[in-house]
Structures are given as C-alpha cells and as structure tokens.
Amino acid sequence: MRCDLFGLMHQVGAQIFPAHAFRHGQQFDIQPVVYRMDARKGCGSRLTAGKLPARMHRIHGSGWIMPRCLPLPRDFRRPAVTSEHTEQDIIRIQIPYGVTEAVEKLEQILHAHDITIFARIDFSGDAGRAGLTMRPEQMLIFGNPKAGTPLMQAEPAAGLDLPLKALLWEDVQGVTWLACNSPDYTVRRHGLPAALAANLAGAVNLLRQLAG
Incomplete structure (x- = not known):
C-alpha cells in the first residue's frame, strides 16, 4: 500500500526541504527525526535523531520529508557531495x-x-x-x-x-x-x-x- 505523502505531512507537520539545501554545505540548527520516503515503494523506515543516512531518498526529485525536529549543534554539516x-x-x-x-x-x-x-x-x-x-x-x-x-x-x-x-x-x-x-x-x-x-x-x- 502506497503512502499518502501529503496526508502524512499534514499529520506530523512535516516540512519539505529543497534538494539544493543539502548540496552547498549550509549549517543547520535542527537534528531531524527523518522518515525516509521512496515515491515508488511508499513509506520507508523511521530514522532516529542523529542517524542521518549518507544519502536520503528524494521525494519526486524535489526534496526530503523531515518531521519533528530536535536541537542540533551549529557546527553540524552534511557530508560533502562529489563534484x-x-x-x-x-x-x-x-x-x-x-x-x-x-x-x-x-x-x-x-x-x-x-x-x-x-x-x-x-x-x-x-x-x-x-x-x-x-x-x-x-x-x-x-x-x-x-x-x-x-x-x-x-x-x-x-x-x-x-x-x-x-x-x-x-x-x-x-x-x-x-x-x-x-x-x-x-x-x-x-x-x-x-x-x-x-x-x-x-x-x-x-x-x-x-x-x-
């Protein structure tokens, strides 16, 4: 059964972060509890705080769903992306x-x-x-x-x-x-x-x- 992406967003108050936000080394003030989504397979697994995957699944090529945020040190940066x-x-x-x-x-x-x-x-x-x-x-x-x-x-x-x-x-x-x-x-x-x-x-x- 496929996931109702926008229904899930409504229930948990999720935000969609554009893909480019994770490509240029910005600092973040949040430590997300991430629900990894796969548009072809439906809902993926829940990833606990502090265990961000090296490569998160894209949602329709536009971004990732990241509900329920917790504080994160300001020196956190996403892994470097190959050029x-x-x-x-x-x-x-x-x-x-x-x-x-x-x-x-x-x-x-x-x-x-x-x-x-x-x-x-x-x-x-x-x-x-x-x-x-x-x-x-x-x-x-x-x-x-x-x-x-x-x-x-x-x-x-x-x-x-x-x-x-x-x-x-x-x-x-x-x-x-x-x-x-x-x-x-x-x-x-x-x-x-x-x-x-x-x-x-x-x-x-x-x-x-x-x-x-």
Missing part, C-alpha cells in the same frame, strides 16, 4: 568558473592538445536575440579524427554522436556544470567493440581538467 557524477550515461562535472570563462578555458585546454574545435554554440545568447531569456548555456563541439574515425569505420551511424560535445550551463544556484556523454554509452549505443571507448576517454579526461 562529478554520472547519471543516465551523462557525465556531469561541477566547474569553478562562470560559463563564458569556463568555455574559454576549455578551448585553451583542447587547443593545447591539438583537439579541433568545430563549433561553439551560445544557446542563451541565441535565446536573447530571439527575445527570450535563459540562464547561461553554451556548447563546444570538438574532436580528433584519429580518435573518432575508427568508430565510424566500424559503424557509420556512430557519426550521430561524433564529434564530441561538451555542454556547459549555470544552474538555479549559480553553479556551473559541464556535461558530456559517457564513452561507454557511445560504444554501447552503436554496438561497437568495448575497446573503442578508450578512443573517447582521453577527451573526457581533458574536460575534467577544467574542474581543477
């Missing part, structure tokens, strides 16, 4: 620069390694020229024929994912992110030999340099 993660075959890397500066630095890194930049697309700039607004977002399309050609020799349709793309954008908290396809995803998608992922991995490692 890189892979989700749905997309590698996401947090970047310590604004989008424009990050793209310029990435161009320098790629040029220094003889990587060809085929295009730079300014999505937010194009939106502004069309009378629309969006947070900064740009893309670099780049590659090395020596690395990419063997993939297309094995499967011409691999050209749908080549040259490589690096997407950079600013999120609602003002944090810059870089995203690219996982090499394993590209190889798997086109049924290529697993060893060909190495042809793309070098370029992804260059993108990681931007994170410092």
Whole structure:
C-alpha cells in the first residue's frame, strides 16, 4: 500500500526541504527525526535523531520529508557531495568558473592538445536575440579524427554522436556544470567493440581538467 505523502505531512507537520539545501554545505540548527520516503515503494523506515543516512531518498526529485525536529549543534554539516557524477550515461562535472570563462578555458585546454574545435554554440545568447531569456548555456563541439574515425569505420551511424560535445550551463544556484556523454554509452549505443571507448576517454579526461 502506497503512502499518502501529503496526508502524512499534514499529520506530523512535516516540512519539505529543497534538494539544493543539502548540496552547498549550509549549517543547520535542527537534528531531524527523518522518515525516509521512496515515491515508488511508499513509506520507508523511521530514522532516529542523529542517524542521518549518507544519502536520503528524494521525494519526486524535489526534496526530503523531515518531521519533528530536535536541537542540533551549529557546527553540524552534511557530508560533502562529489563534484562529478554520472547519471543516465551523462557525465556531469561541477566547474569553478562562470560559463563564458569556463568555455574559454576549455578551448585553451583542447587547443593545447591539438583537439579541433568545430563549433561553439551560445544557446542563451541565441535565446536573447530571439527575445527570450535563459540562464547561461553554451556548447563546444570538438574532436580528433584519429580518435573518432575508427568508430565510424566500424559503424557509420556512430557519426550521430561524433564529434564530441561538451555542454556547459549555470544552474538555479549559480553553479556551473559541464556535461558530456559517457564513452561507454557511445560504444554501447552503436554496438561497437568495448575497446573503442578508450578512443573517447582521453577527451573526457581533458574536460575534467577544467574542474581543477
């Protein structure tokens, strides 16, 4: 039987804390008695005060339910969140620069390694020229024929994912992110030999340099 999330909130006076509140190292004055929720499975287990899980389940991708709070020392901080993660075959890397500066630095890194930049697309700039607004977002399309050609020799349709793309954008908290396809995803998608992922991995490692 599924849990009535909002009914539970009404009964215990719960609060929904946005996900980003747990991502930037803020201090908290509360020590929650947490009810871990899973939207797919219904109610989860009750977690006692002082035993916060390292990774709490999200509620509909928006936050966590945290009823009945008790005092907590001000020096409490949530565990650090990694600056890189892979989700749905997309590698996401947090970047310590604004989008424009990050793209310029990435161009320098790629040029220094003889990587060809085929295009730079300014999505937010194009939106502004069309009378629309969006947070900064740009893309670099780049590659090395020596690395990419063997993939297309094995499967011409691999050209749908080549040259490589690096997407950079600013999120609602003002944090810059870089995203690219996982090499394993590209190889798997086109049924290529697993060893060909190495042809793309070098370029992804260059993108990681931007994170410092």
